Amino acid sequence: MINYTELEENIKKNNIENVYIMCGFNEKLMKESINKILKKSISQDFESLNYSVFDGNEVEFEDILNACETVPFMSEKRMVVVYRAGFLNDNSSGSNKNSDKLIKDIEKYVPNVPKHCILVMYYVFDNTREKPSYRVKKFDKKVCVVEFSKLRGMQFQKKVKDVFAEKGKQIGKTELNYFCSRVENNMDIVYNEIEKLCCYTLEKEITKESIDNLLQPNETDDIFNLVDYISQSKPEMAITVLNEIMYKGVKANSILYMVERQFKLMLSIKIGIENKQSKEALVKELKLNPYVCDKMINECKRFTMKKILKSLDICLRTEKELKSVSGDPKFKMEVLIINLAII
Structure with a gap:
């Protein structure tokens, strides 16, 4: 199994495989990679004749078989893409009705896909914590399996900078760091926010102020503010932030997970x-x-090692209470905040 970065390198080197199975949370990146494979493999003049696309919720095995076996027209290759292939997920209920039979037929067929065909199938994770399914793992070593996990750190920054460049817009290193710290790590959202920012700034330079004017505070900002108020012993302000986060629909368990992660960092x-x-x-x-690291280094100055460890202990106790004891989760989170603020 390879990742997005390895796939990008292989495509650049023209190392195109016969069969790809892709999975991950960032559908935008998957579509981009498919498009790059298409451009490398098939002339644009004959693309419509050598490119077949199927909805994974509706496709039958015969559709895939016939498309793959069709000889390419005026081209060495043809390409077949099955998008949103929910049958690749272990929990495929609600997707293709014949998913069990379909996956068995595909397993038997993939070793025999003609050399003239590039078959690509992908499915999108339901959430960022999801891992490749058992069905996908069974294809590993037989075909090229690609996991599109979240881009992080310098990889994420490089990708964001490339998107700005595609839009013909320059962004400074400081502003790039700041933008990446503010935007949600989801390439669909990243593209939308960059488009808005480019339209907003037009010929002007991108500044921290222009980013602030357009981007809504994300959950990371909210959690940072919550912990910041705790460090200042201002539980009433921290509870206000808590209420705002919960009003957005974020569950108590998720908020606690993010607070706990903040203290671990x-x-x-x-x-x-x-x-x-x-x-x-x-x-x-x-x-x-x-940029986030800078903020957290400054935040650490307000906490002793003893206070951080004590805070983590309180978070763990609250986690047990949320999982095992009945009661109002919001009230338990408010008690958590008060206990953290008075350490």
Whole structure:
């Protein structure tokens, strides 16, 4: 199984495989990669005659078989794409009705896909924590399986910078760091926000102020603000932020997970600082945006090691209560905030 970066390198080198199975949360990146394979393999003049696309929720095996077996016209290759192929997911209920039979037929067929055909099938994860299904893993070693996991750190920044360049817009390094720290790590959203920012700034330079004017605060910003108020012993302000997050529909368990993660990162940064690690080393080790790392280093100054460890202990106890004891989750989160603020 390879990742997005390895696939990009292979495409650049013209190392195009016969069969691809793709999965991940970023459908935009999958579509981009498919388009790059298409451009490398088939002349645009004959694309319509050598390119077949099927909806994974409706496709029958005979459709895939006939499309793959068709001899390309005025081209060495033809390409067959099955998008939103939910039958590749273990939990394929609600997708293709014949998913069990379809997946068995495809398993038998993929070793025999003609050399003139490039078959690509992909499905999109339901959430960012989902992993490749057992069905997909069974294809590994038989075909090229690609997982499109979230781009992080410098990979994410490079991709965002490339998108700005595609739009003909320059962005400074500081502004790029800031934009990446503010925007949600989802390429569909990234493209939309970049489009809006380019239209908003037109011929002007992109600044921190222009980014602030357009981008809505994301959950990471909210959690940072919540922990910041806790560090200042302002539980009433932290509870206000909590209410705003929950009003957006974020569940108590998810909020607690993000708060706990924040303290774990602070613990790692605190240890790194005490061991004389540089900011650059911390960014690389923890896969953080440099701007976010700066903010968290400053935040760590307000917490002693003892307070961070105590905060993590309180978070773990609250997690057990949320999972095992009945009661109002919102009230339990408010109690958590008060307990963290008075340490």
